[in-house]
Amino acid sequence: MSPPSAPSAAGGGPAPELVDGAYAYEIGTAAALHDGLNLADMAHLLQLDAQGLVPAADGAALAGVQEDADATSWRDFGYDAAFGEPYSSRERTFERAIGEQAGWLHAGRTRREATRVAFRLHLRREVCVLVVAAARLAAALAHRAREHRATLFGDHTYLQQAQPSTIGHYLTSFAYPVLRDADRLLEVVAWLNGSPCGVGAVNGSRLATDRQTTADALGFDHVIVNTRDAMWQVDGLIQLAAAVASLACTETSLAEDLEIWSSSEFDYVELGAGYTRSSVLMPQKRNPYALSMVRGATGVLIGQATGLLAVQKSPSARSDSLIFAYGETPAMVDQARRTTELMAGVVETLAVDEARLREQLDGGFSQATDLADELMLRFGLDYRRSYQVVGRAVRALADEGRAAVDLTLADLDAAAREVLGRSLPIEPADLAGVLDPAAIVATRVAVGGAAPSAADTMVDELEVRQQAVVDAARAGLARFTAVESELRARTLRLSGRGARPDRGGAT
Numbered sequence: 001m002s003p004p005s006a007p008s009a010a011g012g013g014p015a016p017e018l019v020d021g022a023y024a025y026e027i028g029t030a031a032a033l034h035d036g037l038n039l040a041d042m043a044h045l046l047q048l049d050a051q052g053l054v055p056a057a058d059g060a061a062l063a064g065v066q067e068d069a070d071a072t073s074w075r076d077f078g079y080d081a082a083f084g085e086p087y088s089s090r091e092r093t094f095e096r097a098i099g100e101q102a103g104w105l106h107a108g109r110t111r112r113e114a115t116r117v118a119f120r121l122h123l124r125r126e127v128c129v130l131v132v133a134a135a136r137l138a139a140a141l142a143h144r145a146r147e148h149r150a151t152l153f154g155d156h157t158y159l160q161q162a163q164p165s166t167i168g169h170y171l172t173s174f175a176y177p178v179l180r181d182a183d184r185l186l187e188v189v190a191w192l193n194g195s196p197c198g199v200g201a202v203n204g205s206r207l208a209t210d211r212q213t214t215a216d217a218l219g220f221d222h223v224i225v226n227t228r229d230a231m232w233q234v235d236g237l238i239q240l241a242a243a244v245a246s247l248a249c250t251e252t253s254l255a256e257d258l259e260i261w262s263s264s265e266f267d268y269v270e271l272g273a274g275y276t277r278s279s280v281l282m283p284q285k286r287n288p289y290a291l292s293m294v295r296g297a298t299g300v301l302i303g304q305a306t307g308l309l310a311v312q313k314s315p316s317a318r319s320d321s322l323i324f325a326y327g328e329t330p331a332m333v334d335q336a337r338r339t340t341e342l343m344a345g346v347v348e349t350l351a352v353d354e355a356r357l358r359e360q361l362d363g364g365f366s367q368a369t370d371l372a373d374e375l376m377l378r379f380g381l382d383y384r385r386s387y388q389v390v391g392r393a394v395r396a397l398a399d400e401g402r403a404a405v406d407l408t409l410a411d412l413d414a415a416a417r418e419v420l421g422r423s424l425p426i427e428p429a430d431l432a433g434v435l436d437p438a439a440i441v442a443t444r445v446a447v448g449g450a451a452p453s454a455a456d457t458m459v460d461e462l463e464v465r466q467q468a469v470v471d472a473a474r475a476g477l478a479r480f481t482a483v484e485s486e487l488r489a490r491t492l493r494l495s496g497r498g499a500r501p502d503r504g505g506a507t
Contacts, residue, residue, distance in 0.1 A: 036121035037114060039218060040114045046491065051210075061098045065093075069093075085323075087114055108200065123192050124189050124193055132470055134185070135467075145462075149456060152441065154364050161361075161366045164437035166455065172458045172459065183469065193220050204227045217487055219479060255291040259288050268353055304329075365397070371434045372389075412426055
């Protein structure tokens with residue numbers, strides 16, 4: 001067994017390769033952690049002060065440097081990988097400012113705890129912002145669905161016409177999963193809003209006898225009970241990654257449809273000019289650039305989710321399971337927010353060519369299922385034989401270059417005699433309702449169907465759910481801002497300095 005390594009101080013500091021290959025990576029996470037570390041330090045100091053553990057002068061000095069850090073952006077703070085990861089680099093900055101008084105921040109708290117708290121504070125806000133973006137996309141889909149509640153088209157499976165439907169029904173099919181993922185993200189916010197404060201190294205801290213007070217100061221809803229679990233849990237991050245990837249997959253399915261539909265070969269829709277990019281060589285082309293970005297970003301988000309899962313495959317209580325999450329997870333949430341807002345803009349400005357959709361619908365055979373249903377119901381045929389009669393008639397029409405709207409009684413009778421060996425007593429009125437796409441759609445009145453009345457019900461429901469989601473996210477943002485402002489005010493009073501403008505926060 002090798003002897004333990006000597007402390008870095010005895011060896012003259014960290015190796016340059018360690019600085020470049022490890023600390024530099026962690027320093028890169030300061031963008032996400034800086035504000036949260038400021039707040040975590042403030043709450044910890046206030047708790048130490050309330051317990052009478054810090055001399056008054058030292059507490060005031062510490063509060064003062066915390067104020068300075070909070071007023072400084074992460075870019076200007078002076079994080080330096082030569083002094084370690086963000087927490088240790090901050091300590092060096094505080095020591096330069098006030099000397100050994102900075103050492104009180106270590107009392108009863110590991111660097112892990114401070115960083116875990118900062119991470120949660122940052123993510124809870126950013127996930128709420130992502131929820132607001134998802135709500136915007138859901139609202140856009142619901143609004144356009146109401147606008148196109150009666151816009152007929154031949155809905156597709158496998159890029160082939162399936163049955164007559166409406167653009168409104170199609171769009172609501174994306175709004176529902178978007179809102180489900182928004183609900184999942186709000187569940188993650190609830191997980192993030194659990195406090196790991198006061199956990200000590202592993203088994204708790206003799207100094208942190210009141211974990212709830214620190215949690216309250218930071219606006220956490222509850223204290224994570226088991227101190228070891230509080231320090232190392234990652235299941236909520238996995239849920240976050242899955243929800244983000246799911247949301248992106250919904251968006252890319254819509255984006256890939258629209259990329260096909262906006263091509264000259266389909267020409268069903270036209271993207272808003274602000275969401276396309278012209279070719280620099282071919283004057284006739286405007287490329288669906290926004291949709292390409294949504295598709296590509298989805299691949300990146302899936303990769304980040306996979307990477308997060310891969311890093312978690314380790315024994316318990318290992319720092320690497322979270323070190324790599326500090327930068328990647330906020331980047332994932334930010335990219336998902338940008339992609340979702342982009343997709344919302346695409347939907348809001350999308351132009352639908354109703355005449356082209358109807359032309360394609362009338363040129364296909366999407367009425368075939370309803371015709372087979374009609375034969376089954378009217379003549380008592382089992383569905384398989386009805387299916388075979390209609391299939392034979394459709395093949396004959398296709399061979400002759402005709403569509404379902406061209407079907408005649410003679411065509412159907414010929415198919416029946418070939419399949420059944422007999423004629424069917426079909427009347428002209430029997431065909432009218434099952435060859436008219438609008439009449440077919442009008443029969444889909446059950447819950448979730450494509451009939452305009454059913455579509456109206458869905459849009460009404462979606463609008464209510466969308467408003468509830470956005471209200472919950474904005475309420476969370478407002479609460480976080482209020483709590484953090486109060487924490488800053490308490491720290492300012494402890495420092496003995498004069499007031500400075502409230503930083504506020506995004507809502």
